[in-house]
Amino acid sequence: MTAHPAPRERSAASVTVPMALLAELTHRCPLACPYCSNPLELTRADEELSTAEWIGVFEQAAALGVLHLHLSGGEPASRRDLVELVAAASRLSLYSNLITSGVGLTETRVKALADAGLDHVQLSIQGTSAASADRIGGYKGGYQRKLAVAGWVAGAGLPLTVNAVCHRQNMDELEAMIALAVELGARRIEVATVQFHGWADRNRAALMPTREQAAAATVLVAAARERYKGVIVIDYVPADHFATYPKACMGGWGKVGLNVTPSGKVLPCHAAETIPSLTFESVRDMPLERIWREGAAFNAFRGTDWMQEPCRSCERRDIDFGGCRCQAMALAGDPAATDPVCVRSPLHGLLVEAAERDAAAEAGAFVYRGR
Ligand code: SF4
Numbered sequence: 001m002t003a004h005p006a007p008r009e010r011s012a013a014s015v016t017v018p019m020a021l022l023a024e025l026t027h028r029c030p031l032a033c034p035y036c037s038n039p040l041e042l043t044r045a046d047e048e049l050s051t052a053e054w055i056g057v058f059e060q061a062a063a064l065g066v067l068h069l070h071l072s073g074g075e076p077a078s079r080r081d082l083v084e085l086v087a088a089a090s091r092l093s094l095y096s097n098l099i100t101s102g103v104g105l106t107e108t109r110v111k112a113l114a115d116a117g118l119d120h121v122q123l124s125i126q127g128t129s130a131a132s133a134d135r136i137g138g139y140k141g142g143y144q145r146k147l148a149v150a151g152w153v154a155g156a157g158l159p160l161t162v163n164a165v166c167h168r169q170n171m172d173e174l175e176a177m178i179a180l181a182v183e184l185g186a187r188r189i190e191v192a193t194v195q196f197h198g199w200a201d202r203n204r205a206a207l208m209p210t211r212e213q214a215a216a217a218t219v220l221v222a223a224a225r226e227r228y229k230g231v232i233v234i235d236y237v238p239a240d241h242f243a244t245y246p247k248a249c250m251g252g253w254g255k256v257g258l259n260v261t262p263s264g265k266v267l268p269c270h271a272a273e274t275i276p277s278l279t280f281e282s283v284r285d286m287p288l289e290r291i292w293r294e295g296a297a298f299n300a301f302r303g304t305d306w307m308q309e310p311c312r313s314c315e316r317r318d319i320d321f322g323g324c325r326c327q328a329m330a331l332a333g334d335p336a337a338t339d340p341v342c343v344r345s346p347l348h349g350l351l352v353e354a355a356e357r358d359a360a361a362e363a364g365a366f367v368y369r370g371r
């Protein structure tokens, strides 16, 4: 493990204004997706921020300059005060985006959310039939509910994005997933290849796409973008284990967005708690702006000063910021290392070997959380 500089405070000049806040309202969720990126240790319901505390967070975020508020979970519809929270976001002129599985929503509730000022809905799909989607999500009846929710969202006049996490066991349905999103009236679909954070790592061998699947998905997305031009926008996160360079995770650490966990901890990204050397402040103890500007975790990997070689002298360092810190931690054991997804990382060969090994393993049954 390579030593890296201790987290330190930066001058205010190097700190940007965050664009987005992801509010993980709760970890409670009726689904049990095997690729869940929530931590292994979930926050209990009695530890969650209260309605007033969440509204206080939204007020501080708006004052800090945040424009986009993503309401996520777990399943945010598990919060009884969801309509109240959306109304508060609307009063603060925050653009609110509900990221939901759809389970827990009713037609009346969707209408109430729209009336409260909700701006946008992101609905996840796990597959294109009840058999495949309900098996992957670990929730019987989920698929039918999602189809209904998409109709209620359209009926309430809310714009819809469909989220589809792709992996070995549903990647062959990708074309049908895009067609389904069009059928549901979505303006956008986010096709994201599975990332191995949180619970997903437990299901690595069942989820890792093969190199052939990953390549076919890229070709399919390019063709679909042509075919559906003007109908639906397709955002695509390719399989990074078979990529050449990493993605700019979070648009750069401490640069564009921040996450607040159900109990109020403020994180630079949703998986940051997997980096054991970091400590996180809570909105229960410190103002949000101070955490964003001065928090040790936020300053640990801001900018480029913390980088090691080969990133330090690389011409792409301001493009991808050395990749994902959590992936560097998971795969290299050092959060300041070059993300092993990068071909210039000395660990890249080992990463590809492990991915090929996982992809060749028997797909097998999923390990569902708590079951
Ligand atoms: Fe990005 Fe670092 Fe790879 Fe350069 S060496 S491409 S900065 S991850």
Ligand code: FES
Pocket: 197, 249, 250, 269, 270, 271, 272, 323, 324, 325, 326, 327
């Ligand atoms: Fe944490 Fe990429 S998930 S930096």
